[in-house]
Amino acid sequence: MTGDWRMERYGDVSVLCVMAAPAEYGAHLQARIRPLMTGVGPVEAAVVLTATLARLEARGDLPDLIVSLGSCGSPTLEHAAVYQAASVGYRDMDASALGFEKGRTPLLDLPAVLPLPCPIPGVPTATLSTGAGVISGAAYDAIEAEMVDMETFALLRSAQAFGVPLVALRGVSDGRAELKALEDWTSTLHHVDEALAAALDRLTGVLEADGLAALAIAASGGQDPAHSTPSPESLTP
Numbered sequence: 317m318t319g320d321w322r323m324e325r326y327g328d329v330s331v332l333c334v335m336a337a338p339a340e341y342g343a344h345l346q347a348r349i350r351p352l353m354t355g356v357g358p359v360e361a362a363v364v365l366t367a368t369l370a371r372l373e374a375r376g377d378l379p380d381l382i383v384s385l386g387s388c389g390s391p392t393l394e395h396a397a398v399y400q401a402a403s404v405g406y407r408d409m410d411a412s413a414l415g416f417e418k419g420r421t422p423l424l425d426l427p428a429v430l431p432l433p434c435p436i437p438g439v440p441t442a443t444l445s446t447g448a449g450v451i452s453g454a455a456y457d458a459i460e461a462e463m464v465d466m467e468t469f470a471l472l473r474s475a476q477a478f479g480v481p482l483v484a485l486r487g488v489s490d491g492r493a494e495l496k497a498l499e500d501w502t503s504t505l506h507h508v509d510e511a512l513a514a515a516l517d518r519l520t521g522v523l524e525a526d527g528l529a530a531l532a533i534a535a536s537g538g539q540d541p542a543h544s545t546p547s548p549e550s551l552t553p
Contacts, residue, residue, distance in 0.1 A: 321352040323379055327524035332372075332379040333516075334365060336467050340386050342509030348516060351385065357448050358408070358470035365474040373478060380528060382475045382482040383519065387489035387508050388463040391456045393442055394488065396507035398515040399463060400434040401444040401484035406469045407459060408447040430472060432484055435530035436518045444468055444486060463488065481531050483519065487511050 324331040333351040335341055341351065354364040365382075372378050384401075393399065405428055412418045420428040434441045445461035446469030456464075468484045475482040487508030522530045 320350060322350045323377075324349055326520045328527055329380045329523045331381045331383055331523070332368075333383045333385055334361075334467075334471055335385050336361065337386070339505055340508065342506050344510045344513035345385070345516070348513055354467065354471075357466050358406075358446060359448070361467035362470040362474050365471055366477065369474065369478045369480070378478060379480060381523070381531070382471065382480055383516070384468050384471050384482060384484040385512055385516070386465060386467065386486060387505060388444065388465045388486035389451055389456075390442070390463045390488045393462055396488065396504060396511055398439060398485055398487045398508075398511040399442040400436055400439050400515075401432050401463070401468060401486055402434050402441040403429045403431050403461075404444045404446055404469045404472060404484065405429040405461060406447065407445045407461075407464075408449075430469070432472070433481060433531040435483065435522050435526075436515060437522070439485075439515050439518060442486075444484065446470065481528070483531070485512055485515050485519070 321332075324333060333349045334354060335345075335351040336354055336356050338353065341353070345351070352365065352368055354361045369378065388399075406421070411420070417428050420426070429443075432444075442462040443460070444463045444465060445459050446465055446467060448466060449455075450466075451459065451464045463486055465486060468482075468486075472482050472484075489504045489508050
């Protein structure tokens with residue numbers, strides 16, 4: 317379900333925006349981007365993005381940056397607000413019976429939780445957990461991260477295979493109440509769409525002003541005061 321996507325350019329930076337589901341792609345984002353649509357879940361995300369990046373690499377046209385956009389669940393964060401994912405883990409990976417740390421992939425020299433750059437001034441940060449299952453109610457108790465989604469870890473691993481950095485923006489669509497129907501997720505997505513578009517506009521400004529250097533500042537841990545993480549209300553419709 318890759319669709320009619322296009323590469324965006326902000327200043328000197330080429331950006332591939334990636335989303336999972338058309339339901340998350342509302343009018344505000346439609347006015348700004350045409351994302352690569354992967355489908356839902358880590359398998360579809362990894363397959364579609366990897367195939368796309370392989371084709372782009374073959375013609376010498378890899379993006380400078382991948383931006384993962386979409387909704388997430390959280391029982392504690394401000395709903396309809398957008399957060400930059402400061403890190404992401406893979407909650408489905410559990411080889412602890414063999415002596416491996418939960419979340420760490422056996423025989424892969426990577427930690428269980430991978431850091432992500434957070435270059436956008438004024439957009440709050442939060443930790444993210446990716447997995448194939450929909451999380452609701454008491455299932456949150458077993459997850460240490462502040463947000464859950466179903467794609468970002470897979471997208472990051474695909475991006476890493478091609479040496480492309482990734483920024484993840486997630487809008488909180490659910491988590492406070494038990495999910496009982498599809499509408500419990502989709503009913504808030506128009507608010508998430510508006511907030512994601514506002515965050516994307518801020519990212520556009522950063523990239524046009526600083527280019528990929530903004531990612532290096534964030535990754536080094538040396539964010540200046542302008543890159544602090546205040547209340548998310550400014551990105552809540």
